[in-house]
Amino acid sequence: MSSMRTGPRRILLGTIGLLVAAVFAFPTYWMITSALKPPIEVLSARYDLIPLSVSLDNFATAIAKPGFATYLTNSLIVTLGAVACSLVAGLLAAVPLARLRFRGRKGFVLLVLVAQLAPLEALFIPMYLLMKDLGLLNTLPSLLLVYFATTLPFTIWTLRGFVNGIPVELEEAAMVDGCGRWGAFRRVTLPLLGPGLVATSVFGFITAWNEFLYAFVFMRDSSKYTLPVWLESFQTAFGTDWSGAMAGAVLYSVPALVFFLLVQRKLVSGGTAGAVKG
Template sequence: MCWHSVGVIALLTFTLFPAYWMVSTAVDPHASARGGNLLPSGVSWEHVQLVWSRAGFGRYLMNSAIVAALTVTVSSLVALLAAVAVARFQFRCRTTVMVMILIAQMIPLEALVIPLFLQARSLHMLNSLLGLSIVYLAFSLPFAVWQLRGFVAAIPREVEEAAYVDGCSWIQMFRQILLPLVAPGLVATSVFSFITAWNEFIFALTFLQDQQKYTVAIGLQKFFGENTADWGSIMAASTLLTMPVVLFFLAVQHRMVSGLSAGAVKG
């Protein structure tokens, strides 16, 4: 076995071990007494059933799915249109707009908790999944615009001009030529937006007071007591929290490559 294979195996072991520990602890009937044992004492779905049914984690998953879907859909559309405008059209203060977007990306999220809380309260958007989605949208847009601007700028203008020569309108060119070519960047920004909306904790805890509207990040803390923690339930809830992210990435990852050549004009 060559050293490259050894290095890959070591890297995979180091990377995947936390996931293995999480899943194996979730199905271990004696998770609290597991200690440092690498193998679980058995396999049981008791913790998963407890988290899903009695703890109401299914409701939290639904709330997070709603917030993530709104954030991904709106941020992808707005960021794509903004990236096209910045990369293709000439207008006053274009550089200033991009610098302001970059500055917004650099501000620590913790510094925005109080200002956004006060603004949401004045707009009567506290304890609302829509209000939380708008906040996540503000976080996702700067990165998405910068990311997609690079993809749009990398597309030769001659490709668009050839579409116009063939009789396409701007809408047809956008749908049939530009959109397929920027699909890899759109998928990448969608993954980032989804992970941001799915895993975020501080703003969800600050904005939501109704337990029926909690997201999964807040619901996870229910299994931590003042002096103890139910590790079996914590790991079961963490597994349920992780699975949608993994499934979402698996569903879209093939488009990150397939969209690179889609829509190109053949010579």
């Protein structure tokens, strides 16, 4: 009797799940199909879910636009640099917050949470004045510092939760076997933090990769722009090149997809399950 009730319930939940997935996947599908259509079909009043003709000319046009390689390099430099710095600094802050008990620890954790909740746009003017005083405007390090400051609170908060999820008994057992505190952390805790490091790196990469406002205002030299600013170049005074913009959006999404595919195998939970009994 229970199996008869479970069957229709699973079908209903599966159907709802497929519908939700389709809703979220449709914009991506429309972007890809629009990038493969000739410009005349993109501007057509018909809603063709399947392109009548396929062309790669839009991608060639997008890549041939001035500055694509330069903007791609700039985006990779500031994004990967910000992710690397936030992981190192976040890990150095998360471990003491999770393992040590010191005065002011709860207040510092609350401060990290407040910094994470602050909207990025609200910090624009203070960040601009700070970079101006430091003489970093129109330089890539200014963007790297902004993205680092943006992703660091989330990194600390998330890694602290992952460190708390690792039983401290594992480190104590390693120290009983002869490892020092640093050796126990490097051989036991750090490998088990792989999923946390990957999750925070994916968030940091997407946040820095998609940022537009700071890159557009801080950089006065067009050679210092990043890819989000490059996407804006498809809109001109004569109109918007929608087919080229869709092709550019597809190209823009590829590095983030590649980054996720490279690190997704580390997104495995339950690595410490059963390690400690009782």
